[in-house]
Amino acid sequence: xxxxxxxxxxxxxxxxxxxxxxxxxxxxxxxxxxxxxxxxxxxxxxxxxxxxxxxxxxxxxxxxxxxxxxxxxxxxxxxxxxxxxxxxxxxxxxxxxxxxxxxxxxxxxxxxxxxxxxxxxxxx
Numbered sequence: 001x002x003x004x005x006x007x008x009x010x011x012x013x014x015x016x017x018x019x020x021x022x023x024x025x026x027x028x029x030x031x032x033x034x035x036x037x038x039x040x041x042x043x044x045x046x047x048x049x050x051x052x053x054x055x056x057x058x059x060x061x062x063x064x065x066x067x068x069x070x071x072x073x074x075x076x077x078x079x080x081x082x083x084x085x086x087x088x089x090x091x092x093x094x095x096x097x098x099x100x101x102x103x104x105x106x107x108x109x110x111x112x113x114x115x116x117x118x119x120x121x122x123x124x
Contacts, residue, residue: 003032006039010117014043014086017072019097022087026101033124039103045118046088052116089118098122
């Protein structure tokens with residue numbers, strides 16, 4: 001199938017913990033897009049995470065998983081008493097993954113009401 005666009009919403013990619021698999025995920029999407037179409041990736045910006053209203057408060061808190069890999073964090077969800085693992089994306093890291101997957105014209109889109117969000121667009 002070939003699609004006119006793709007959207008990976010609120011943190012999908014951050015639960016793919018290995019950078020090589022993140023790039024593979026994006027390459028698979030790239031292979032299924034029409035020429036000139038776009039992808040939009042929406043995740044959290046770890047450089048601005050302190051601006052997120054639901055982080056480190058009554059809903060969740062975050063810990064670095066280990067000193068070996070600073071890119072992986074454990075996110076505790078207080079209401080369900082569970083945790084998830086997540087990759088610590090920054091604008092530079094997400095830009096690199098999109099570029100490595102052959103996307104062009106990569107740019108960040110600012111979400112003024114939610115400055116902790118990292119939204120980037122790339123074009124096939």
